Amino acid sequence: MAARPRRSADEAREALRDAMVRLAAGDQAALEEIYRATRVKLFGITLRILGDRKEAEDALQDVYINLWQRADRYDPTRASPIAWLAAFARNRAVDRLRTGKVRGGAVPVEEAAPLADETPLADALLVDAEQTAQIHKCLGTLDARTQGHIRAAFFEGKTHAQLAEAADVPLGTMKSWIRRGLQRLRACLEASEAA
């Protein structure tokens, strides 16, 4: 839990990576350790995408059970454990939105924001700072409109069709805007990798 303020973020991340490796090797106790360390961040993600506590808790359960079933999918040499888990949790939540089970979809940002148990994230749960700076920088090179749509997709789990409807433009126009944005984003990110 967050009650280890003295431990540095780096140490916490290493402990998490270590637990992920042990889980892949079949150590079930590692799962509880991972849960304790990451549930606040991952629940924040599923809650944001699904906008409903019950659904978000179900999605969170899915995340950890799947993690246990296929811990070997995580490659410790390739990704930071928290980044990987965050992407995994978000993907599962979006999958759930797309099954048609959750009719309402994500609630707008303003409504989703004030949660009674909202918790600021501990440093240890933040994704690598350099990577963070880069994605924000590259997003910042896009025009405000495209940026807004890409953010709405990421934070609210919107589809092309929903974004087009919200912006009152034809679907093809929206797809085209987003694709151009993603193309520029990719070029910017790749340039940063090459540097």
Added chain:
Amino acid sequence: MSGHENTPEDDVQRDDPMIAAEWALGLLEGEELLAARGKYAADPQFAWRKEWWDGWFAPLTDAMPGAEPGEHVWDGIAARIAAQRPGGAADAPAAPAANVVELQARVRRWQWAAGLSSMAAAVALAWLALAPSPVVVAPALPVAAAAPLVATVPIGETGLRLDVTYIPESERMVVGAVGLKHDGVHDHELWLVPKDGSALQSLGVVAPGEVRSMTLPAAVTAKLGDGAALVLTREPIGGKPEGQEAGPVVAKGAFTRV
């Protein structure tokens, strides 16, 4: 799911890396989503690119405030894991049990590959474990991973649909009817319409609200392929009675190779 589009969108090439980006962002739905999942399972380049985008987008989650889940969440996880542990539930004879375990592992892999929810996986597993007849498992031949076939069968204007995935390597088909409800009066039966014009083959009664996995007989798999159509008919409870005509067709779909 996309309607007609008047605006040209070909100004940006929609190649695989672009589809991976759209998927990572969560924009895809319907058949495009199923196709992307299938490609992810079959194409390492595509999988790599999807994960590349996932990795870059991950830091954005730092802007989502954390939240504390209820305590029952962990209890649920612990209980599900205890229940699924091999040997945790075995009063069946040893050999079939081993087969079921092997199957469970396979189904789990497919569920994973197809990106279905683990709840769905659990349902499919429970069904397998309870299947009365011994489950025959094909020997694990080193087969090159054939591309799965997927079909979406939209149910009228309800926004609901059946998701059907056939995995050639395993001769198994997964039918997801999540969101559908039983009306208590009818069952719905799924049929394969072979491309060669031969008789319809029943794929069984659909279980509303569930994801079920089944092994297909060779007579059926022989007719399965890209473009093979599916129809869903409304039948009395239990499915089409012997010797009677099938009920009305309520939905249609076709397989596409992904």
